[in-house]
Amino acid sequence: METALLLLPDMQSLGLGLKSVFGVSGAAELTILDRERNVYASGSLSEIVTCRFADGRVLRLLFKYARYPDATRNCDLTDEHFIVQSWSNVPYEAAVYRHALEPLRLSTPKFYGTYLEPGSGRVWLVLEYFDNAIPLDELFDGSHMDTASNWLGRFHAVGEHLVANASVFFLKRLDAGHYSALVKRSRSHAGKLDHWFPWLPDLCARFEDFVASMWTRRPTLTHGDYYRHNILLRDGNIHPVDWEQAAIDLGEMDLACLTHRWPAKITQCCELEYQRSRWPQGPPGDFKTVLSAARLMLYLDEIRNLPNWTDHNERLIFGQEMRSWGECLGLM
Secondary structure (H helix, E strand, O other): OOOEEEOOOOHHHHHHHHHHHHOOOOHHHEEEEEEEEOOOOOOOEEEEEEEEEOOOOEEEEEEEEOOOOOHHHHOOOOOOOEEEOOOOOHHHHHHHHHHHHHHHOOOOOOEEEEEEOOOOOOEEEEEEOOOOOEEHHHOOOOOOHHHHHHHHHHHHHHHHHHOOOHHHOOOEEOOHHHHHHHHHHHHHOHHHHOOOOOOHHHHHHHHHHHHHHHOOOOEEEEOOOOOHHHEEEEOOEEEEOOOOOOEEEEHHHHHHHHOOOOOHHHHHHHHHHHHHHHOOOOOOOOHHHHHHHHHHHHHHHHHHHHHHOOOHHHHHHHHHHHHHHHHHOOOO
């Protein structure tokens, strides 16, 4: 997996970038009060910057930094650095904020702009930072899952109108071919799991044919990684973050991510809340089938990690759950 080493900009460079984003020039017009590493950073380097404007207004901002175009040229291993995952794509996320999320005026972080770092050529993304927000995965009782489902349904409802809009031509489109390739990749791991899942090759073969028609229905704008760690809760409101995986896809994939391997009672509550918010007049007749296919897809995607699992009982439970979704779809 490709990675890159990133360095935080020095104070002078940070100040120049801030002034460029906010269109100010004089030193007295903008002052950096504080900067701190974002403890929730995962795929890309990010930090929290507190600044004050000449009118006394104070803003807390989240800076996300793209990989260097030339990592070897721009890295000094004697300095503080950060490993950036290959899937990180800050310029793409910036385009998602600018062209897709900002026009929808939802509760996502406010997009302030981008900055092209002189010399290195890397892109900075500047967003609103939510103080006193907590990721849903730190609420272990499953509370507010229904609120996250309601937000998701409303988001997908308005996102459907964006699909044909020329302003979002850049969005990834996860069609049947994409998912067919994912199933093939899952099938390639079957040989390592024959002892545990001898039925897996047949399930993959049948499911590959099944998805050919499934992923042509109800395309909408999706988050793409709508797991609880990417959903912030503040004052009872939902604020999804980390939009690097956003795409045109089936909305049911996001709902499957949110409820992946959660107890049936909570899952059913989330499904009902999602249906009410996305389709007030009632869900389409194939909703359950499409959602079940999305759930099975998540299991097949996770297959590549199973050979590294040391808990055999957990591996067995995972296989039983995956098989049950195949049976639910009539594929076994």
